[in-house]
Amino acid sequence: MVQLSRRALTVGAASAAFAFATDVAAEEVVKIGVLYPLSGNAASAGNTSKMAVELGADIVNKGDPELAKLMPIARGGGLSGLKGAKIQLVIADNQGTPAAGQNQTLRLITQEKVAAMIGAYQSGITLTASAVAEKYGIPFVNPESVAANLTERGFKWFFRVTPVAADFAKAYSAFLKEQKAAGRKVDAVAIVHENTEYGNSVAGVIADVFAKEGLKVMQNIAYSANSTDVQPEVLQLKEKNPDVVLFISYTSDAILYTKTMKALNWKPEIMMADASGFNDQAYVKSMGREVEGLISRSAFAPGKPGSIAAICEALYKKKSGGDGLDDGSARSLEGFLVLADAINRAGSTDPAKIQAALKATNMPADQMVAGYNGVKFDAKGQNTLGSSLIIQMRNGDYVPVWPKAKATADLVLPFKGWTK
Amino acid sequence: MTTTLLLQVVVSGLLLGAVYALFSSGLSLIWGMMNVVNFAHGEFVMLGMYTAVVVWTAMGGGPWASVPIAAILIGTLGVLAYFLLVRHIMRGPMLAQILGTFGLALFLRYGALWVFGANFKTLPDDLVGHSFILGGIRFEGSRVLAGAVGFIVTVLLHLLLTRTSVGSRMLAVSEDATAAQLMGIRPQRMQALAWALAGAATGIAGALVATFFYTSPTVGETLAIVAFVTVALGGFGSVLGALVAGLLIGVVESLSAFLIGPVYKDVIVYAVFVLVLWFRPQGLMGTT
Numbered sequence A: 001m002v003q004l005s006r007r008a009l010t011v012g013a014a015s016a017a018f019a020f021a022t023d024v025a026a027e028e029v030v031k032i033g034v035l036y037p038l039s040g041n042a043a044s045a046g047n048t049s050k051m052a053v054e055l056g057a058d059i060v061n062k063g064d065p066e067l068a069k070l071m072p073i074a075r076g077g078g079l080s081g082l083k084g085a086k087i088q089l090v091i092a093d094n095q096g097t098p099a100a101g102q103n104q105t106l107r108l109i110t111q112e113k114v115a116a117m118i119g120a121y122q123s124g125i126t127l128t129a130s131a132v133a134e135k136y137g138i139p140f141v142n143p144e145s146v147a148a149n150l151t152e153r154g155f156k157w158f159f160r161v162t163p164v165a166a167d168f169a170k171a172y173s174a175f176l177k178e179q180k181a182a183g184r185k186v187d188a189v190a191i192v193h194e195n196t197e198y199g200n201s202v203a204g205v206i207a208d209v210f211a212k213e214g215l216k217v218m219q220n221i222a223y224s225a226n227s228t229d230v231q232p233e234v235l236q237l238k239e240k241n242p243d244v245v246l247f248i249s250y251t252s253d254a255i256l257y258t259k260t261m262k263a264l265n266w267k268p269e270i271m272m273a274d275a276s277g278f279n280d281q282a283y284v285k286s287m288g289r290e291v292e293g294l295i296s297r298s299a300f301a302p303g304k305p306g307s308i309a310a311i312c313e314a315l316y317k318k319k320s321g322g323d324g325l326d327d328g329s330a331r332s333l334e335g336f337l338v339l340a341d342a343i344n345r346a347g348s349t350d351p352a353k354i355q356a357a358l359k360a361t362n363m364p365a366d367q368m369v370a371g372y373n374g375v376k377f378d379a380k381g382q383n384t385l386g387s388s389l390i391i392q393m394r395n396g397d398y399v400p401v402w403p404k405a406k407a408t409a410d411l412v413l414p415f416k417g418w419t420k
Numbered sequence B: 001m002t003t004t005l006l007l008q009v010v011v012s013g014l015l016l017g018a019v020y021a022l023f024s025s026g027l028s029l030i031w032g033m034m035n036v037v038n039f040a041h042g043e044f045v046m047l048g049m050y051t052a053v054v055v056w057t058a059m060g061g062g063p064w065a066s067v068p069i070a071a072i073l074i075g076t077l078g079v080l081a082y083f084l085l086v087r088h089i090m091r092g093p094m095l096a097q098i099l100g101t102f103g104l105a106l107f108l109r110y111g112a113l114w115v116f117g118a119n120f121k122t123l124p125d126d127l128v129g130h131s132f133i134l135g136g137i138r139f140e141g142s143r144v145l146a147g148a149v150g151f152i153v154t155v156l157l158h159l160l161l162t163r164t165s166v167g168s169r170m171l172a173v174s175e176d177a178t179a180a181q182l183m184g185i186r187p188q189r190m191q192a193l194a195w196a197l198a199g200a201a202t203g204i205a206g207a208l209v210a211t212f213f214y215t216s217p218t219v220g221e222t223l224a225i226v227a228f229v230t231v232a233l234g235g236f237g238s239v240l241g242a243l244v245a246g247l248l249i250g251v252v253e254s255l256s257a258f259l260i261g262p263v264y265k266d267v268i269v270y271a272v273f274v275l276v277l278w279f280r281p282q283g284l285m286g287t288t
Helices: A006-022 A043-061 A098-110 A123-136 A148-152 A165-181 A197-212 A231-240 A251-263 A281-290 A308-320 A327-346 A351-359 B003-034 B041-059 B063-089 B094-116 B141-163 B165-175 B177-182 B187-209 B219-234 B239-259 B262-279
Strands: A029-036 A086-093 A116-119 A140-142 A158-160 A189-194 A217-223 A244-248 A270-273 A295-298 A389-394 A397-402 B132-134 B137-139
Touching (some): A029 A043, A029 A098, A043 A086, A043 A308, A086 A098, A098 A123, A116 A123, A116 A327, A123 A140, A123 A158, A148 A158, A165 A197, A165 A270, A165 A295, A165 A389, A189 A197, A189 A231, A197 A217, A197 A244, A217 A231, A231 A251, A231 B003, A231 B239, A231 B262, A295 A397, A308 A327, B003 B041, B003 B137, B003 B165, B003 B187, B003 B219, B003 B239, B041 B094, B041 B187, B041 B219, B094 B219, B137 B141, B165 B177, B165 B187, B177 B187, B219 B239, B219 B262, B239 B262
Parallel strands (some): A029 A086, A029 A116, A116 A140, A140 A158, A189 A217, A189 A244, A244 A270, A270 A295
Antiparallel strands (some): A389 A397, B132 B137
């Protein structure tokens, strides 16, 4: 067997990729690498994201008559810009480790010759996987990782569709200022956050944005998420009695806070949560009825019947056999549609042309599955139009209440909480 | 800051401490009786908690049903653990003892993950009764019940060990198993009894803790650390020491979290812990 040097292999692979790229129209297929945690402890989230991307490919390849009236890309019959080329997904498991994510991306790019990548859920894996794509000059679309540093690396091939903490903070502050204008008391805000990377960074960003927007954060309580007891924390809140409390918590601590607040019978005028634990189905099912009127955020709301979101929700339910879209899977689907739209406009599988098309992306709010104001990337590859819906707990389930245009129910304040 | 609020913090701490004592007594008993550290202790508590969850979801039973059932189930589990595992590894080196019960912990934890799933389960708050106000201070029904039972169970275990002939025989075995055997005591029977009692006390603790805490397969990890600290602080093998240590830790934790800040409470608790052990390595009520 002939021994090939690594350089020769790389050159060979690159030229093969180039050859593939030029005559793709004849093949009538566009390969997209899909990288998600299909095993490991984030497997359930990874599998819903994978299913959402598969739904996206179905929408492009097979189409949906109802959706086609609202979204041109859903006409079916593949990508019109590439003479009807079909999208072929090449799915890989990142196994929940940055190293596997890196290896799988390398395999998808050099062996499967994908034209673009999408993934990878966990910020830490997106970090390593996108570095490989950057090196090979393959566009990497990231629908759901929120770590701030991902778009601070000066990458040219990385595009993040999801909003990040700063966007959430702006949504919260706009929401609260609107309540203030309506005559509600929001003068004193308390932020209660768990003290690892997630809680600390998000709390920091929110405090900064609130300070700039003139909202007064009078109390900042950091705690450990695996505490056995949160009575002192709730008593601290009781002592200062803030108008608004914003929780940045995981599931177990969200449950403890809810139970403890009920036991010590203290509630603020407005109780808010930064999704996460408070949006976990386990929390919603067990505690939902104790927190009537709780405010949280979500990138997704089913919306009014006949809307893009409602149709996609119905299609997804058919595919999953029950569960609807949620905050995570809706963002994955949105990310995929952004990539498909860019490839369509590029009219080519040449990575450089797809990159240029992604840079020129300008999708309006009325084309969104997720509740964004649209998609438009800045020089760092961050979507500048990402935003969140404000949702409220009603009778044990969340409904969108803000902004008005996307609300399906009226906002009801003050926070009612437990009823008995 | 009002005095009422401060009193509320202390009361919360005392109730929390009584619960700590409740789920530490079983660990203390086994440690004192056999010089074996049961690393699966947290998982015993976790299974007691799941017993309460299952009793409630399957037959709508509150703690009056789940506490005796959990006592029997986890007591039996203790005896099984003794005869099938602990009895054998006690003959091995120290490392085998540590890894043996640690392996049992992992087995039980991932077994629970398999059977019950990773989701968090909770019991309704009104299972025990609502919170009530006494002298301006709020008492949570479920915590008062757990605290009271914790106090009673600990005192009963202490009386059993110090005032009954069974207790004397158990202590004799722990002092010198061979000498006890020469006196006509069967060491294995006494040790199995210790595991049964410890398991039952731990099962009771789990069933009561479940009324105000969340239940998940990994909850044992969170609770076990507190149990180990409580037992070490109270004195190895002293059941009454665990009660005193539990109350101390509960109050120190609550006060420091309230006055200094929640993230610092562990620093203060462990500083107190290290200081006490510095001056009394045998723990508050342990004997050298």
